[in-house]
Amino acid sequence: MIDRAHTADHVRRKIEALGTSMSLPTVAKALGVLEGEHRSNRRGGNDDLLDIRPYEPGDEARAIDWKISARSGRAMVVQRERLASGRVYLLMDAGREMTASCPSGETAYAVAANALCMFAALSLRRSDDVSLVLGDAASITRVPFHGGLAQFERTLDRALDRAWDHARNLDALLDYAVHLRDRDALVVIASCEQALTRDHLPLIRRIARTHPLVVIDVGTVNPFAAQPLDGVTRAHVVDGTSGRRVPALLRNEALAQETERHRAFEVTSLTQELARCGARLMHASSSARMFAGFVRLVSLSRFGAPGAPTVLRTPARQGKERA
Secondary structure, three states: OOOHHHHHHHHHHHHHHHHHHOOHHHHHHHHOOOOOOOEEEEEOOOOOEEEEEEOOOOOOHHHEOHHHHHHHOOOEEEEEEEEOOOEEEEEEEOOHHHHOEOOOOOEHHHHHHHHHHHHHHHHHHOOOEEEEEEEOOOOEEEEOOOOOHHHHHHHHHHHHOOOOOOOOOHHHHHHHHHOOOOOOOEEEEEEEOOOOOHHHHHHHHHHHHHOOEEEEEEOOOOOOOOOOOOOOOOOOOEOOOOOOEOOHHHOOHHHHHHHHHHHHHHHHHHHHHHHHOOOEEEEEOOHHHHHHHHHHHHHOOOOOOOOOOOOOOOOHHHOOOOO
């Protein structure tokens, strides 16, 4: 059997290590230095002068002030105040559909929670204000949070220790994001496979007009697969609403492959649709794969290079890339 608790702890440790090992300039590149509406004492922009210091290995070449360097006789880095909203909203689908199993043996909400922790780790490293919001058909709840990553993890885990007896209401969660007054704040929305449809695209476009947007899409088990859980033989898939098992006659290779093809098509289509409005999709079916995708996203960040796209503002031509 899969030790799901060990898997989750292992990924959480990786997340913590990632957040503490990355330098602030690297974190800024990974998340994107987003221009907001008010001043911040965070470094890295093009506004008022904050500090001048000698160039060190790892500093961005664009931060060198060549006039000051010429006067001092050595390369000098200028750090300036930047305009930034400094806020990140982590929105999570808390409907009972999120109790679905993933091939790794984890629940969809556990994988989604770990994905949100990844963004929280870098956002808190950048000293952003992080807001956690959970939504289902009964309510939209903003969970109070103050502190570092460890406190965020405890707050999130306590919030997810719930009955999970209400259906999802993704429309309400998206509507919450639409009405966020803090323009240009990063918005991350986590849900599971098949939740986001074309009917949601108008709301997605409205959010993306004013906010950088990332959608976390958690892949769940294929109910027709002969072995739906990795490393577990004779696992039975049960319908989450009725509690009935999927009939054995439906669990065959043809249906399993057709389901996989359809899901792959839906993920590709959704990735392209989101890319057209400047948003990004991260899709994975386990915490480990989600973490690998997040690291790849971070490593591909080219913020600051002339003409290069940021991690979050993805042009349409990159729409086929999957996390």
